[in-house]
């Protein structure tokens with residue numbers, strides 16, 4: 471046989487073998503009697519996600535609705551040829567997130583403690599490491615600790631007014647301003663530094679964090695590789711967080727910790743609590759920072775672990791809260807009577823608390839809470855939740871076995887827009903969250919912070935900073951939509967979290983009240 475014939479034979483055999491292999495892979499759900507959807511022959515059901523062609527919210531909704539219209543309680547899709555189990559029914563979701571949690575402990579995220587220390591944070595860690603760390607970090611988020619940090623949040627509103635008072639006659643890019651506000655809050659509470667991004671938007675902190683939320687095609691490819699070939703990703707030392715960002719955050723944490731330890735500086739923030747975990751292995755109700763009386767090695771967290779946790783507090787907390795406030799102000803601009811009613815509640819409750827914005831006054835604002843919940847219902851920043859099967863799972867009352875290593879998707883955005891749970895889902899109606907109406911919905915139909923042992927650890931802090939921002943803004947300004955805002959709103963396919971494609975422009979009018 472000449473060279474050309476041998477070559478042609480080899481290519482043909484490889485094509486046939488690949489076709490057989492792919493066919494076998496794409497039969498995974500059919501063999502198990504689980505409903506599937508039409509898919510592309512290589513990219514499976516999420517081609518538009520891998521190539522960043524459509525917003526994730528749209529892709530997730532279309533998958534959910536297709537299964538739901540077949541009457542399916544669950545379904546199977548493919549991430550390329552990799553099987554993903556999709557939970558549709560709220561009872562199935564409850565089993566995975568809570569009742570049978572021990573089978574679905576992790577998110578199956580790629581991290582590399584050695585080469586990319588910042589990636590080994592609470593969100594990505596797996597198994598025992600996650601459990602231990604979660605146990606240690608949980609006390610840093612109690613209501614007592616939130617109360618302790620409350621004044622820092624109120625202090626950051628001063629910068630917010632300075633910026634907005636200069637924008638009164640212009641359309642305001644509200645998401646940008648609120649992103650700077652939450653950056654200053656979390657920069658201060660998690661890293662103990664004054665980022666000052668409200669007054670100086672071009673500072674180094676803002677610059678280094680800008681890239682974290684952009685889903686470029688290359689990053690999307692790296693994520694896909696880590697799912698279909700985790701060992702290869704590890705061998706190639708793939709990084710989601712660039713060395714530049716990694717080194718920046720490690721450096722500021724090292725400097726900050728060293729400074730506080732040397733000068734015994736106490737601040738009411740997460741960094742102080744993390745330093746306690748580093749030096750003493752537990753939280754202690756005192757202001758000591760120094761490294762005397764070091765406890766047993768095994769209970770303590772390392773400096774790099776501190777940096778990774780401060781980093782995830784920032785990454786998970788800044789964008790989510792800024793987005794929530796942005797969508798909330800947008801809805802209040804469209805629904806003037808709700809805006810007025812809320813402003814009325816804020817004034818009334820503050821009057822009861824000596825006109826002081828305190829933690830207790832904030833917690834007393836019931837209508838505000840309902841409005842934020844309705845915002846998180848209509849615009850959940852985290853569009854879908856992911857778990858990975860960590861221990862083979864036999865689904866109760868069925869023959870289905872979910873194998874170890876199979877990923878599970880919970881389509882939060884689609885559930886929040888399902889008319890079965892939320893009639894007229896596009897209508898913004900805070901009364902959906904009155905006690906009476908809440909009782910009519912099944913559990914696990916409202917998942918903005920996730921659920922079960924792996925739910926958001928920072929939900930209290932996220933709610934608190936969203937409330938402080940909204941109270942301060944509504945007392946001082948009246949909001950309306952500027953004509954430059956493109957409506958209906960479109961979502962950005964390049965964003966990991968739910969975010970508008972174009973800028974959301976609002977008009978502000980100063981009203982008399984000041985804090």
Ligand code: HEM
Pocket residue numbers: 592593594604782783784786787788790791794851852855856917918919920921922923924925926927928929931932933936
């Ligand atoms: C409105 C604000 C926020 C929203 C909507 C939000 C939402 C979420 C969601 C949906 C999850 C995944 C839960 C699951 O898989 O079941 C999560 C996890 C997490 N969030 Fe938040 N979050 C917010 C604010 C914050 C803040 C302020 C912090 C930190 C200061 C934070 C830190 C975390 C961490 C560390 C995890 C991982 C928890 C674990 O795996 O044990 N989040 N968040």
